[in-house]
Amino acid sequence: MRTGWIPNQHGAWAMLIVPFVFGAVLAARAGVAGWWLLPLFCCWMLGYFAFHDASLWLKAAPRRRPTYVRPLLTYTAASAAAGVLTLVLGGWALAGWALAYLPLLLPALWLASRRKERATVGGALTVAAACLMTLVARFGDPRALLARDAAWECPALVAVLLFAYFFGTVLYVKTNIRERGSRGYLAASIGWHGIATLATVAWAATGHLAWWWPLFFAATTVRSAVVPRLRWSAKKLGFVEVGFTLALGICFLLW
Structure with missing residues (x-):
């Protein structure tokens, strides 16, 4: 290549x-x-x-x-x-x-x-x-x-949710590869996913999101806290991310 x-x-x-x-x-x-x-x-x-x-x-x-x-x-x-x-x-x-x-x-x-x-x-x-x-x-x-009509609210929220997930993945991957063992990056990764979870809980409580979105981000928070301690290979990390991306797609299709 x-x-x-x-x-x-x-x-x-x-x-x-x-x-x-x-x-x-x-x-x-x-x-x-x-x-x-x-x-x-x-x-x-x-x-x-x-x-x-x-x-x-x-x-x-x-x-x-x-x-x-x-x-x-x-x-x-x-x-x-x-x-x-x-x-x-x-x-x-x-x-x-x-x-x-x-x-x-x-x-x-x-x-x-x-x-x-x-x-x-x-x-x-x-x-x-x-x-x-x-x-x-x-x-x-x-x-x-x-x-400024209602038509832009859903797409904008989708874009925000995607940013929350994919930037969280950037932090999460760093804790498993380049910044493995860094307490600062681990705290940042867990904190980012935790904040995303709380935000989706608030949006779900106000009727802007369905209940499965907080569950999805709660799962990413658990992932960000547990997986770095397991020292998985990059290949195994990739397979897990495929699963989370598919779950993200399902959450969106069920919107």
């Missing part, structure tokens, strides 16, 4: 795909889904490949940088082509979402240039960018969010 062509961040696939799928499902439920979603998905995935290669290019030593130029240019051009097709099919107002992505992606690239792309804040930025795709796929035109 040639360097730079296929991202090696296996845990990122669910984070990239799930928010888009949730947004597309919400669009279908609202009767606003269209063919523009297909090139949008291609633009999004190819754009991530380009972002990944840009990060590798920025942090690489000068003699290694030419390795990433061809995949970077290829994925950038392909993503741009898919983006243009998306605008043609879905409307040029979609381009407005670029303004929301700039403050998320530019700092992440800067962190990569400082060889700090795995910093927690970098993880938060990339997770936020991924979860924002829920709103992009649901609305298309970002101006729809300014209408």
